[in-house]
Amino acid sequence: MTENANSLSEAFSARTPISQQMAERAVKVLPSGVTHDLRYQEPHPIYIEKALGPRKWDVDGNEYIDYIGGHGALLLGHSHPEIVSAIEAQAKLGTHPGAAHQAEVEWAEKICALVPSAERVRFTSSGTEATLMALRLARAFTGRTKILQFTGHFHGWQDHVVSGYEGPSDNIPPLGILPAIAAENIVVEPGNRDQVAAAFAQNPDFAAIIVEPTGAHFGATPMAIDFLTFLRDITRENKCLLIFDEVVTGFRVAPGGMQELADVMPDVTTLGKIMAGGLPGGAVAGRLDIMNLLDFQATREAGQRKIAHPGTFNANPMSAVAGSKALEILGGSDICAKVNEKGEQFRQQLNQVLADLKLKWAVYGTYSGFHLFTNSQNRNIDSVNFDSAEIPGQELAANDTTVLSPLRLAMLINGIDTSPRFSGFLSAAHGNAEIDQSTEAFRRALELLIKAGIVEAS
Numbered sequence: 001m002t003e004n005a006n007s008l009s010e011a012f013s014a015r016t017p018i019s020q021q022m023a024e025r026a027v028k029v030l031p032s033g034v035t036h037d038l039r040y041q042e043p044h045p046i047y048i049e050k051a052l053g054p055r056k057w058d059v060d061g062n063e064y065i066d067y068i069g070g071h072g073a074l075l076l077g078h079s080h081p082e083i084v085s086a087i088e089a090q091a092k093l094g095t096h097p098g099a100a101h102q103a104e105v106e107w108a109e110k111i112c113a114l115v116p117s118a119e120r121v122r123f124t125s126s127g128t129e130a131t132l133m134a135l136r137l138a139r140a141f142t143g144r145t146k147i148l149q150f151t152g153h154f155h156g157w158q159d160h161v162v163s164g165y166e167g168p169s170d171n172i173p174p175l176g177i178l179p180a181i182a183a184e185n186i187v188v189e190p191g192n193r194d195q196v197a198a199a200f201a202q203n204p205d206f207a208a209i210i211v212e213p214t215g216a217h218f219g220a221t222p223m224a225i226d227f228l229t230f231l232r233d234i235t236r237e238n239k240c241l242l243i244f245d246e247v248v249t250g251f252r253v254a255p256g257g258m259q260e261l262a263d264v265m266p267d268v269t270t271l272g273k274i275m276a277g278g279l280p281g282g283a284v285a286g287r288l289d290i291m292n293l294l295d296f297q298a299t300r301e302a303g304q305r306k307i308a309h310p311g312t313f314n315a316n317p318m319s320a321v322a323g324s325k326a327l328e329i330l331g332g333s334d335i336c337a338k339v340n341e342k343g344e345q346f347r348q349q350l351n352q353v354l355a356d357l358k359l360k361w362a363v364y365g366t367y368s369g370f371h372l373f374t375n376s377q378n379r380n381i382d383s384v385n386f387d388s389a390e391i392p393g394q395e396l397a398a399n400d401t402t403v404l405s406p407l408r409l410a411m412l413i414n415g416i417d418t419s420p421r422f423s424g425f426l427s428a429a430h431g432n433a434e435i436d437q438s439t440e441a442f443r444r445a446l447e448l449l450i451k452a453g454i455v456e457a458s
């Protein structure tokens with residue numbers, strides 16, 4: 001770390017002494033002191049005590065405007081009063097009946113009503129479990145084994161998807177993954193029709209394509225809608241399934257997710273995050289004939305084997321009532337569209353700051369998300385009119401920690417919490433006050449970095 005980065009780190013620690021003490025305890029019991037890789041931060045993370053609407057407060061009493069949004073789960077903001085009431089009421093009725101219950105039926109009805117391609121839904125405990133089941137369904141339905149996925153696309157941490165996320169590997173499987181499993185993942189560049197067509201020419205036996213329909217990491221490397229149409233066509237021609245991983249996009253870009261906006265119907269959809277109202281949960285939804293592989297009666301009548309699917313916390317009633325309430329509030333409303341507009345406003349305001357400071361970076365993104373392009377190739381860009389589609393995906397995703405880490409600290413010092421790459425989500429609770437305050441905090445944070453010589457204006 002440079003001397004100037006060190007002084008930033010010291011300034012951060014001076015504001016967060018109780019968090020620092022907590023981190024010292026944490027490293028003795030948790031690897032790296034954290035429970036999610038994205039929460040790792042040097043010199044130490046902030047420990048959050050409470051959160052409400054768009055804001056949260058750490059154990060040292062510092063206030064932050066929050067753009068992590070429960071890793072994208074909180075479209076309605078923290079502790080939405082109606083969701084809190086639903087959870088409280090359910091807690092008094094029992095947290096786990098170990099039985100079928102009304103709330104799971106209502107939750108599934110809402111999902112089937114909102115997600116255009118969902119004829120049946122099966123609940124899981126997380127998005128990762130949802131993609132695990134989606135691939136199992138695809139393999140069982142098609143009788144094939146190979147999965148086509150895209151570089152950088154994230155589908156959770158289960159064994160059958162990490163090859164794509166971890167990127168080019170020279171055929172070395174990700175650590176801990178069986179080579180035989182990794183060999184079934186064919187990973188191609190997002191947006192590259194020739195590579196997809198070549199993969200099909202070489203492997204006519206794909207069970208499924210799985211894709212993040214707005215591009216890797218909610219559009220950090222964006223994906224055009226006509227590419228989704230291309231994927232729909234090529235999967236149909238090759239009798240393989242198309243899986244939209246809508247764990248992030250579902251109930252966020254629109255009540256019916258990206259499939260509603262793009263008008264492209266996948267065979268199977270994976271869901272999580274917003275769907276469970278800020279509590280743990282996930283789901284696989286899809287065509288009846290595919291989902292029937294989980295159905296006792298349908299498989300018996302068809303003389304087929306059934307996919308087994310237990311799961312202690314599937315459709316836990318606490319998550320069911322929170323999720324149902326969230327879907328009731330956003331379904332049929334213009335909340336998603338309004339949050340998308342706020343996202344656009346925020347990106348524009350941040351880009352204006354970059355232009356004012358003559359920094360050749362850009363904030364980009366779609367819908368209610370934002371990402372930062374730190375321009376490692378020093379392109380001559382205009383922040384305010386930046387078009388991320390003109391930049392190769394790998395360059396957009398380049399992760400320059402020498403500037404991103406100090407920027408994160410400078411933002412925290414100025415009361416804003418974003419993800420480590422300076423990306424994040426807006427929620428319905430973010431109003432003009434939060435957006436303006438965050439814009440000014442961005443300006444102050446960048447001025448701090450420029451003054452410290454960590455970032456250079458042109």
Ligand SMILES: Cc1ncc(COP(=O)(O)O)c(C=O)c1O
Pocket residue numbers: 071126127128129131154155156157212245246247248272273281282
């Ligand atoms: C697109 C996508 N799929 C799957 C997952 C995994 O979901 P979970 O973290 O609930 O296991 C995520 C999580 O960020 C995601 O963004």
